[in-house]
Each structure stands twice: as structure tokens, then as C-alpha cells.
Amino acid sequence: MDKIRVAAVSYLNSKPLLYGIKRSPELLSQIILTEDYPKKIGEMLVSGEADVGLIPVAFIPLIPHWQIVSDYCIGSVGKVETVSLFSDVPVDKIEKVLLDYQSFSSVNLCRVLFKNHWKKEVVFENATAGYIQQISGTTAGVIIGDRVFEQKASANCQPYIYDLAEEWTKFTKLPFMMAAWIANKKLPEDFTKLFNEANKTGLENIDAVIAENPYPLYDLKKYFMEDISYEITGDKLKAMQLFITLMQEL
Ligand SMILES: C=C(O[C@@H]1C=C(C(=O)O)C=C[C@H]1O)C(=O)O
Incomplete structure (x- = not known):
């Protein structure tokens, strides 16, 4: 099978999700990983240059067969800082x-x-x-x-x-979801299962993620554990739907 083209956000907020992906030889043998800023990777998913990306949810209306492929996202519950x-x-x-x-x-x-x-x-x-x-x-x-x-x-x-x-x-009164792992086609289930597990690895090893990304301007423990909210919940999905509706009414 062809390698799955994965596009990810290059910001600090994505480091916990990428930590396990970059450490899984099994996953790495199946993918080509690109990192860039959010708008760029969203465009890659729309044009078909990528198969799955941590893309801004605002791109969803532009992707006919979109599907969320992981339990993790870049979200917030209240303040997010960035x-x-x-x-x-x-x-x-x-x-x-x-x-x-x-x-x-x-x-x-x-x-x-x-x-x-x-x-x-x-x-x-x-x-x-x-x-x-x-x-x-x-x-x-x-x-x-x-x-x-x-x-x-x-x-x-x-x-x-x-x-x-x-x-x-x-x-x-809702949380928010800025970006999620979205695919533009159906991906093999054994891949999405492995991918989801890899996303979780970094979230379970936040101290190691921080050690790998020294950052003088902000407390990354607070950023990763309190500001960014990584789990997709029912309320985040509700917020995403409402946001897309309001965006389409602009
Ligand atoms: C919280 C953030 O969310 C980001 C905001 C995005 C956007 O505005 O399109 C996309 C991805 C996220 O990385 C951030 O950038 O700090």
C-alpha cells in the first residue's frame, strides 16, 4: 500500500500529539509526515496533497468526505492563550x-x-x-x-x-475545537487505531515532551495541561457544528 501522507501543525501545541508518532517505528514505516502552519496543511488536505491532517476545523465544509480519525484535537475550555x-x-x-x-x-x-x-x-x-x-x-x-x-x-x-x-x-458556554485530525478519505482501521494510540503517548508523557522542547517564554506544563484541551468531547463536537454554522452565515 502507498504510504499515508500525514500533515501536522508545526506549533508547540502539537508537540504532545506528535511525540508518540515520531517514536513509533511501526507507524513511521507507514507514513510520510509533513509539518507546517495550520492554513497550509488544511490546503494540503483540500487539494489531496495529504490524506490526513491536524487541520483547522473551518476547512471541513471544503472537504466532501471528511472524517475525524482520532480522539484528540487542539481545543480549549475557556482561555487557550495562543x-x-x-x-x-x-x-x-x-x-x-x-x-x-x-x-x-x-x-x-x-x-x-x-x-x-x-x-x-x-x-x-x-x-x-x-x-x-x-x-x-x-x-x-x-x-x-x-x-x-x-x-x-x-x-x-x-x-x-x-x-x-x-x-x-x-x-x-461551550468549549472550542480549533483543529482536529481529519482525513479526506477512509483510512485502514488498523492504521487509525495505531495512530490514535500514538497520539496518546505524548499526553501520557508530558514531562518528556517538555524536556524535548525547551521554551523560555511560557510554562509549557501549564500550556499542555491547562490551556490546550486535547480530548475530543461531545461538547467540543457540538461547538464545532455551531461554529461551522455561524461561519457559513457570515
Ligand atoms: C490554539 C491554537 O489553535 C490553532 C489554531 C488554528 C487556526 O486558527 O486555524 C489551527 C490549529 C491550531 O494550532 C494555536 O494556534 O495556538
Whole structure:
């Protein structure tokens, strides 16, 4: 059989899920693993360049035969820390929002929140690399992933930081699921079983995952154990459905 092409998010939040995959010779002999930023890997699943990916759930409507293939995801219950809207002014004064080119879920989440939660019209602009320098005055910006920690630590960090996962939970009383392992075709069951077990290995060995990824800007134990919520639950699936519905109404 051809190797299964697996695409994963290259951020810190995915390290616990990838830890066991990278340590399973049986799995590694069956796959080709690529790591990139979330929007890129979502596009790879849509175009058929990958068979399974830890992709932003906002891509689901673009994948006809999508299926979730693991019990684990990149999710949150309230605050997540790394899906943020940075601004010089409070949300009611924002006029324009630069949307992170690396994201597809959080940028759509931001639009859903402006319309339904903050009930405020603003101009959205799809940003390109370097956009973080343009966040200023009434122009805010969405930033996701490790760059949020960098921005918070930088001398020119904005005074207002809205955690979009927390705002979603305030709005819906639900958790959130930004990304999940999604396949664009049916995959062999013995593969998905092995894959799921490998996902769990890192979550059961968080100290080893942290030792392998030293990070000076944030407490990764808190990040992996309290901020990111990795298990897919009924409420996360409910949140995903609601999010996709609201996104399609934009
Ligand atoms: C919590 C996060 O969730 C991420 C946000 C995504 C998105 O906005 O499309 C996709 C994958 C996740 O890695 C993060 O990036 O820190």
C-alpha cells in the first residue's frame, strides 16, 4: 500500500500529539509526515496533497468526505492563550482587523465573534507575512500559535489582548475545537487505531515532551495541561457544528 501522507501543525501545541508518532517505528514505516502552519496543511488536505491532517476545523465544509480519525484535537475550555486579538484600543474602538495568514479557524472565529458576540462591524483584511508590525491604533490583529508568546514578550506588545477561545466560551458556554485530525478519505482501521494510540503517548508523557522542547517564554506544563484541551468531547463536537454554522452565515 502507498504510504499515508500525514500533515501536522508545526506549533508547540502539537508537540504532545506528535511525540508518540515520531517514536513509533511501526507507524513511521507507514507514513510520510509533513509539518507546517495550520492554513497550509488544511490546503494540503483540500487539494489531496495529504490524506490526513491536524487541520483547522473551518476547512471541513471544503472537504466532501471528511472524517475525524482520532480522539484528540487542539481545543480549549475557556482561555487557550495562543489564539489572540491584539489591539491598541478596546474592542468597541477597533476599526480594522488584520487576519493571520497562518490561521483558518481563529480568523473565522474572530469574524463570528465580531458579528454575534461583540455585535460590531469592522473591516477584515487577509494579512501577509510581516503584518504583526502593522497592528497599531484602531487596526487590530489576530495572531495564533507560538508567535502569541513572542508578541506578549515583546517591547511593543499592545495593551489589549482578547483571548478568542475565552470569548467564544463566554458567548456560547461551550468549549472550542480549533483543529482536529481529519482525513479526506477512509483510512485502514488498523492504521487509525495505531495512530490514535500514538497520539496518546505524548499526553501520557508530558514531562518528556517538555524536556524535548525547551521554551523560555511560557510554562509549557501549564500550556499542555491547562490551556490546550486535547480530548475530543461531545461538547467540543457540538461547538464545532455551531461554529461551522455561524461561519457559513457570515
Ligand atoms: C490554539 C491554537 O489553535 C490553532 C489554531 C488554528 C487556526 O486558527 O486555524 C489551527 C490549529 C491550531 O494550532 C494555536 O494556534 O495556538
